[in-house]
Amino acid sequence: MPASRFTKDDTKWMKKALRLAELGRGHVSPNPLVGCVIINAEGTKIGQGYHERYGKAHAEVNALTSVKDKSGLEGATVYVTLEPCAHVGKTPSCAVTLSKLPVKRVVVALEDPNPKVNGKGIEILQKAGIEVETGLLSDEATSQNESFLHYTKTGRPFVVMKMAQTLDGYIAAPDGSSQWITGKMARSLVHEWRARYDSVMVGRNTVLNDNPRLTVRHVEGRQPKRIIVDGPLSLPRTMNVFTDQYEDRTIVITHNETKYRQSADPMLNILDPDGFRGQTLLVNKFEGHSDLRQAFSELARLDVASVLVEPGSDLARALLRRGLVDKLELFIAPKLLGGGTRSFVGLGIDSLNEALQLKNITTTQVGDDLLVSAYF
Ligand code: AOF
Ligand code: ZN
Secondary structure: OOOOOOOHHHHHHHHHHHHHHHOOOOOOOOOOOOEEEEEOOOOOEEEEEEOOOOOOOOHHHHHHHHOOOHHHHOOOEEEEOOOOOOOOOOOOOHHHHHHOOOOOEEEEOOOOOOOOOOOHHHHHHHHOOOEEEEOOOHHHHHHHOHHHHHHHHHOOOEEEEEEEEEOOOEEEOOOOOOOOOOOHHHHHHHHHHHHHOOEEEEEHHHHHHHOOOOOOOOOOOOOOEEEEEOOOOOOOOOOHHHHOOOHHHEEEEEOOHHHHHHOOOOOOOOOOOOOOOOEEEEOOEEOOEEOHHHHHHHHHHOOOOEEEEOOOHHHHHHHHHOOOOOEEEEEEEOOOOOOOEEOOOOOOOOOHHHOOOOEEEEEEEEOOEEEEEEEO
C-alpha cells in the first residue's frame, strides 16, 4: 500500500473540520455542510468555523474571522471539508479570499461538484502559489454530504425510504392497525431523521388513516417540509398537515389538473390558496398516479435537497418500481403477525436476477428492533 500523502496531524485536523461541519446539519440545506480549521506554521490551531445557516457566511470565512492575530496566517495550513468556492454567490468567493492571504497550504476533503466550482476553486488557489491537496477523509466527507452531492449531481433530492415491519414482513395487522410496530428508540430515531432531512413525504392513505402531524417531537430540531402525495387532490382540509402551525410547510403533489385549476374556489372542499397556506404542485399522470420522478424534480427547484419517505405499501411500490429511492432504512421489529399488509409487494419482479440489489449494508440494533440501512 503506498504511504499516505497526509500526516497524522492532517487527519486529526480534517476530522475536527468534519465535526464542525456537522453542527450545521438541519440549517444549511440545500447548501453543503462545510467545516474549516486553520493551523499556523508552528502547528497550533488559530481559527475554526463552519457553515452555520443557508445563505450566510461560508465555513472558510467564519474560520478566517475567528483568527485573532492575522500574522499567524503566514505559512498557515487551511483544512476544509469541501473545495473552496470559486464563484461570487450570496457571499464572495472563498478561493479568491484565501488566494490573497499568505497561507501556504490548503487541504481539501472533497471537490465540489457544483458546476460553478468543480475544480475552479482549487485552480484559483494553485495559481496564487498555494499548495493544494485533496482527498483527505473523502469517504467521510462524501457520506456527510450525501444529500448535497446527490442533489447537485442529479437535480433531484436524495430520497431515503423508512419502513417498519415485523420479522415476517408485515407493516400492518389484518385489522389495519400499524402504529407502534417498532419500539420507542426506533421512533425517536425517526424524529431525529425528520429534523435532519429537508422534508418528510407520505401518501394520501397515510394521511387519511393516521392523520399524522409529521413533526419533530421527542428530540430537538427544526421542522421539515411535509410532502403529501394526493393524486386526486381530495384529502379533507381538516387533516393535521393542513391546519396545524406548520401548515405553510406542507406541499401537496397532485395530477388532478381540473381540481387543481378549480382550487381557487373556496366553496369547493379541496385545497385552495386561500384556505391552505402551503403549496400545491401539479405533475403529469404516470401509470394512473402522480409522476413522482417529475415531482422530485419540481421539489428540487423548491430547494428540497432531501426527502425522508415514510410510505405505506402503495407509495413504497410506486417509488421502488421507478428506481426513485436512494437509501433504505428498514426497521425490523421482533414480532410475528402471520398476515396483514406486506411491506414490499408488486415490484414487477419475476426472477431472482431482476431483484433490486442493495449495497453498503449496515445493521444496527435500536432498542429491541433491528435497523438495516442500505443504498440502491
Ligand atoms: C456553502 N457554505 O461553507 C461553502 C459552500 O449560494 P452561495 O453563494 O452561498 O453558494 C453556495 C455554493 O457554494 C454551494 O452550493 C457550494 O457549491 C459552495 N460552497 N457553500 O453554503 C460553504 N464552502
Ligand atoms: Zn465559499
